[in-house]
Amino acid sequence: MKKTLKAFLNLTAFELDRLSKFLYALIGVTLVANMIGYVLIPLRFTDRINAYMVQNSVTEQQALEVYGELSFYDILQTSWILGPIALGVSALLLYAFFIWYREWLGKNTFAYRLLMLPIPRMHIFYSKFVVIYVSIFTLIAIQIVSLIFGFNLMSALVPSEWLRHMSFFSALSMHPFFYYILPLEPWIFLAINGIGLVFLHVTFTVILLERSFSVKGILIGITYVLITLLIALFPAFLPELIGNHYYLYNSELLILTVLSLGLISFTSIMISRFLLNKKITV
Amino acid sequence: MNVTFNKRDPIYLQVITHLKKQMVSGDLQPGEEMPSRRQLANQLKINPNTVQRAYSEMEEQRLLFTETNRPSRITEDPAVLKQLKKEWLNQAIDRFVSAIDPIDLSLEDLMPMIQEELSNRKKDVK
Amino acid sequence: MIEITDIHKQFGRKKVLNGVSFTVNKGEISCLVGVNGVGKTTILNAIMNLTPLKSGKISIDGEKLTSSLYNKIAFIPDAAISLPHYNVQESMDFMADYYDTWNARRAKDIVTFFRLNPSDKLHDLSKGNQAKVNLLLGLALDVDYILMDEPFSGIDVFTREQITEVFSSYLVEDRGVLITTHEINDIEHLLDKVILLDEGKIYKEFNAEVMRETEGKxxxxxxxxxxNG
Known part of the structure; x- marks a missing residue:
């Protein structure tokens, strides 16, 4: 038991190492873009106010009435901030595929080595899974730190009378991107990550189906995705189906949803295990 | 040690012939220890199982002997050695005679030629 | 003993293996021969549980292959399978991390024998040296069985000679070795058992030495x- 755990940690560290350059690049892009945004937007704002005051020889107050005060939200909704997040999400989504396919593609078929390791093959599955989640959380953590820094930077760059007073959290909550991605509301955050986890399990399963049965595997994979979608959405449509919106409490519907997501995860893991142990081809 | 094996005769027989030649020439002395089957296999670049087979066969012919837990050794039995030399010579003469048989040549003509060849060879060795 | 019993394999409609049975014994060098595309590699992959079979049974010393048996049987495929950005030493360290049967001393011997440089990156190596690294990573495991897929394909004469030497050395002694090759010339004097595959079946299985002795072939x-018919 101890030995397999050590092997698993080894493998996870190994996968993390392979991903690190990619992750550093994402972090780098995020920080650089954010920094530009944090500086550029306030400077442009103060420039504009100052220019307006000089051109029209009006007071600060009048200029602000025209342009409005700057809020952190004005910075958040620029692509300097949203861009890297969208990039991170889509890059990790792509990486979920790449993390498997790179073992087969290219000059070296590393799949041979991985599949012939004297450890349970599901270790490969879990280590890839963990690594993607570690990256997601790393990016989120970096984003939070960056935002806190950006908030303070903005406050330092712009005179406080020119700022609309809005708290850090309310600025973040205003934008759906942050509302869903950052841990602002514990339940939302949990739900989003829960859905993400199930989604990743299903994605891995589809990849393994393709690796095991090639073209036929893609068709089976699409069918599987449709079935999981039906199962996942079933609780939401249940009130429609039975024609009674008051039959179940919302909390009961929530439990049903959690159960159906759990079922999907569990089935995906079972299918993946079967494929890795019995059907996979190098 | 470089031996080329032909691919149609059993290799263990070719190994035996090779070793017999060394015994006849004195490269392998009576009582001398033989390399282990792996060492010889590695030297000749062949399968250890083949060397094993050659050794067993030679033991059966009493050309080699093995005391328990010791490496195999060349026989010290003079009768066996004498027999080996005789056999070797017989085979060589047999091959030689059948090779020159098609040519019509008397023994008197042949003898000086053999002598010359022998002395040439000795010169080469020196 | 590796026991292969009546295995069948199909790629789409094409029957590749159609009831193949044979055994690989410890202390013997066995060779699967046959023209390309006859299913030699598929058999090795199947033994290592790297491709599913339609039917049939494969056992290793009576057991079905599970991941723990990878400490007992090694496969050296005809493709580089270490990470290209690793150097030779890192590739060995990777093996040592996971395999109980990794023998670091023997690995060092093989590195010397093949004249490899531990700090060379794999993607900088010639094809011959990459093949040597592949062999190194398999042979340095203290396993009972070694499978090698086309160890000589696309390799220069001198590397080939060096690799051939492996087969008469202590590196394979007492192990059960199964090789596939279509370049039989280099190794035919090293083989115990020859298994001839043709059209998905075993056409003939014989001991090379016995064949020479009894039929002079x-x-x-x-x-x-x-x-040729």
Whole structure:
């Protein structure tokens, strides 16, 4: 038991190492873009106010009435901030595929080595899974730190009378991107990550189906995705189906949803295990 | 040690012939220890199982002997050695005679030629 | 003993293996021969549980292959399978991390024998040296069985000679070795058992030495009979 755990940690560290350059690049892009945004937007704002005051020889107050005060939200909704997040999400989504396919593609078929390791093959599955989640959380953590820094930077760059007073959290909550991605509301955050986890399990399963049965595997994979979608959405449509919106409490519907997501995860893991142990081809 | 094996005769027989030649020439002395089957296999670049087979066969012919837990050794039995030399010579003469048989040549003509060849060879060795 | 019993394999409609059975014994060098595309590699992959079979049974010392048996049986495929950005030493360290049977001393011997440089990156190596690294990573495991897929393909003469030497060395002694090759010339004098595959079946299985003794035929002679009609 101890030995397999050590092997698993080894493998996870190994996968993390392979991903690190990619992750550093994402972090780098995020920080650089954010920094530009944090500086550029306030400077442009103060420039504009100052220019307006000089051109029209009006007071600060009048200029602000025209342009409005700057809020952190004005910075958040620029692509300097949203861009890297969208990039991170889509890059990790792509990486979920790449993390498997790179073992087969290219000059070296590393799949041979991985599949012939004297450890349970599901270790490969879990280590890839963990690594993607570690990256997601790393990016989120970096984003939070960056935002806190950006908030303070903005406050330092712009005179406080020119700022609309809005708290850090309310600025973040205003934008759906942050509302869903950052841990602002514990339940939302949990739900989003829960859905993400199930989604990743299903994605891995589809990849393994393709690796095991090639073209036929893609068709089976699409069918599987449709079935999981039906199962996942079933609780939401249940009130429609039975024609009674008051039959179940919302909390009961929530439990049903959690159960159906759990079922999907569990089935995906079972299918993946079967494929890795019995059907996979190098 | 470089031996080329032909691919149609059993290799263990070719190994035996090779070793017999060394015994006849004195490269392998009576009582001398033989390399282990792996060492010889590695030297000749062949399968250890083949060397094993050659050794067993030679033991059966009493050309080699093995005391328990010791490496195999060349026989010290003079009768066996004498027999080996005789056999070797017989085979060589047999091959030689059948090779020159098609040519019509008397023994008197042949003898000086053999002598010359022998002395040439000795010169080469020196 | 590796026991292969009546295995069948299909790629789409094409039957690749159609009831193949044979055994690989410890202390013997066995060789699967046959023209390209006859299913030799598929058999090795199947033994290692790297491709599913339609039917049939494969056992290793009586057991079904599970991941723990990878400490007992090693496969050296005909493709580089270490990470290209690793150097030779890192590739060995990777093996040492996971395999109980990794023998660091023997690995060092092999590195010397093959004249490899531990700090060379794999993607900088010649094809011959990459093949040597592949061999190194398999041979340094203290396993009972070694499978090698086409160890000589696309390799220069001198590397080939060096690799051939492996087969008469202590590196394979007492192990059960199964090789596939279509370049039988280099190794036919090293083989114990020859398994000739043709059209998804075993056409003939024989001991090379016995064949020479009883019929005066080399392995190539027998192959010629099969593939030339």
């Amino acid at each position: 080399s392995v190539i002679d027998v192959m010629r009979e099969v593939y």
